[in-house]
Amino acid sequence: MAQDDVEEVYSVLTRVLDPSIAELGDSLRSLVKPRESRSLKARRLLAQSLFSHTAKIVGAFPDLQNDLFDLLANLCLDEDNQTQVFALRALLALAKDRSLVQNVAWTCIVLPNQIQETGTTLPNDPSLSSVLTACLQTSSKEALAAALSLLEGSDAEYEQGARWMAEEMKPALEKAGVELSEEAEALVVERVSQLLSSTTPTLDDHLLLSRVLLSLKVSHKIDYATRIAEGYWKYLPEDLSTVPEEDWTGVLGVLKAIAGFCKPPRSISPNRLLAYLSAQALDPTRLSALPEKHRTSVLRVAAESVRYNADFETVKQLWDGSKSLLSTLVPDATTGEKVNWSRLEPVLYLAFRSAVQGGVGDVDPQTKTRVTRIYTESVTEKQTYKQKLAAWKEPTDKTAPGTMTQSSLTKLVRLFENCYDMARELLKPTSARVNIPSMKLSWTLGQEQEKIAFEKVTGFESKEGGKPVEANGTAKRKAPGAPTEGGVKKQRPAGPPGPLRPMGPRGGRGGGFVFRGRGGPRGGRGGRGGMGRGGMVGGGPGRGGMVGGWAARGRGGWRGGW
Known part of the structure; x- marks a missing residue:
């Protein structure tokens, strides 16, 4: 049969x-x-x-x-x-x-x-x-x-369903061109909230589900965000130095998840998180008890969380703590002790973020002396390792003591560039500091290289790891390439002066580049309307005429110098 x-x-x-x-x-x-x-x-x-x-x-x-x-x-x-x-x-x-x-x-x-x-x-x-x-x-x-x-049923089904929600649901919907309605997303959040309140899921399950919640529109609502983030606090110990090594992945995941719910537009208050991190990361005894790689991660979460509308008192507490840590890492130059570069970068970033984002006042004299030492020595160290990097050759014996790989030299150069950039900003007066929206650091030499990604509005060039801005506050820009002849750049001869044009209406915000015209050498960039109403371009007053913002051409008046 x-x-x-x-x-x-x-x-x-x-x-x-x-x-x-x-x-x-x-x-x-x-x-x-x-x-x-x-x-x-x-x-x-x-x-x-x-x-x-x-x-x-x-x-x-x-x-x-x-x-x-x-x-x-x-x-x-x-x-x-x-x-x-x-x-x-x-x-x-x-x-x-x-x-x-x-x-x-x-x-x-x-x-x-x-x-x-x-x-x-x-x-x-x-x-x-x-x-x-x-x-x-x-x-x-x-x-x-x-x-x-x-997803209901056995633990195996729960785990499979949780992973599907966290890792596959959003990408699958986006790939299919399907956008969940707010009602449907609310249903997902409600379901995830029930799972989070269950006693069955593990910490790893909670962290997987948080990826979904952070990507859904409805989790932007403060009541959802607060309720869900509140559930994570039970996983944080009173003293991070007591956490076993095998549990560190989960604990760091919890810290990052809570910080994620502090970000706009969810914006739950970061003050509780910052107070916790301040007590953990800014106590020299506790901080020294943490493993090196976890110490930098904790400091990083604290530094990034300062950006999320924390109150001044909380930020000042972080600033004071970071200054205290700097004193242990940057000794007085007269003692002959060296700067502890391997541990400095995350502490300096916390100080930098607290001062710039939190609106902390000018640096006090003692801290200024230490920051000045970082500023001057980082320049020297960077040049030293840049020269070593340029002259680097593949070693015949890679196991020989003191042998440095090309990757290690690159990370060292990045480390000193980062320290130089942050020290420079800390030495500026409060009103002149650059408020950098996002900054990725190399952190420690043992971790993967992370290239700095300064945003355009900061006036830094990401290709070269952070360059000072021009005197007028705009970023340095490369002049457009001249025509070439046989592979060799050809200088375009200067033409006659351009006619003067009557000034047009007030220009809008300037954008883009102002290119060299035939009327003479390249003029300055007319950013934000330039000179109040147009900005000069071409060979200067009388030769180039007036120009408005490139991006607001219709309102920016006439362009001369062509």
Whole structure:
């Protein structure tokens, strides 16, 4: 009987590509009709064959579509795990056709009830994620609720569902061009909130789910953000120096998750986080007890969190603590002790961020002396290692003591550049400091190199790791390349002076570049409307004429010097 069953499945499905046979439709209809008597081997072969040929079957026999869905739903509940897997994959194959997504979602809606009634567990297979994603693509609240309900059950299902939500849901929807409605996103947040309040999930599960929450629009709402972030505090110990090494990944993840909910537009108050980090990271005894790589991470979270609208008293506490740490890392030059460069960068960044972002006043004389030493010595050190980097050759014996790789030399140059940039800003008066929105550092020499990414508005050039701004406050820019002749740059001869033009209306904000015209040498950049109303361009007054903002040409008056 079992052998006949297998042969029936095989004979029908091997002929599915030849729809000219009139009776094939009837054979398929009898095949997809659920039958309790089928053997394990026949059910497995059927699920595997449907996975391979479902789309072709539906294309040739569209009237079998509903029967196929019924059969696949039953096979998803089969006691054989392999049969379940292929049945779910067949559902996914159907979901690739946009017209069939609603049917897949309907099957997903039915499945949870059937699973509950039969006590069947879903297979631990990536295809479940695909079915859930197909379910979400319908933008149907019912389908979404069904997809989320599929996550209920055993710990294995929970873990699989959590990982799917955290790692696959948003990318899958974005790739499919589907945007969840606010109502649907609220449903996801509600479901995740329930999971976060459960006693079953581990810390790693919580951190996975936080990735989803931080990317959803509704988690921007302060009530959602506060409620979810509050759940993370229970994982933070009173003293970070007591955390075992194996738990550090989770603890740092918690700190970053809380900091993530402090960012606009969620903007829960960062003061509690900063007070905690201040007590942990700015106590020299506790800080020394932390492993080096974790010490820098804690200081980094504190420095970045200062940006999120913390109150002045909290920021001042961080500033005072960072000054105290600097005193231990930058001894008086008269003592002959060297600067502790390997530990300095994250502490200096915390001081820099606290002073610039928090509006802390001018540096006191003692701290100014230390910062000045950083400023002067970092220039010398940077030049030394730049020369070594330029002269570097592949060593014959890489294991010899004192051998430095090209990567290590590059990181050292970046370290001294970072310290120079931050020290320079700290030495400026309060009103003249550059408020850098984002700054990536090399941190420690043992970590992966991170290139500085100063934003354009800061006046720094990211290619060279932070250059001073021009005297007028604008960033240095390269002049446009001159024409070449045979590979050699050719100097364009100066033309006659351009005619004077009447001044036009006040220019808008300047943008872009002002190029050298035939009227004479290149003039200055007319940024933000230049000189109040237009800015001079060309060879100077009388030769070049007036110019307005390049980006606001219609309002910026006339351009001369061409």
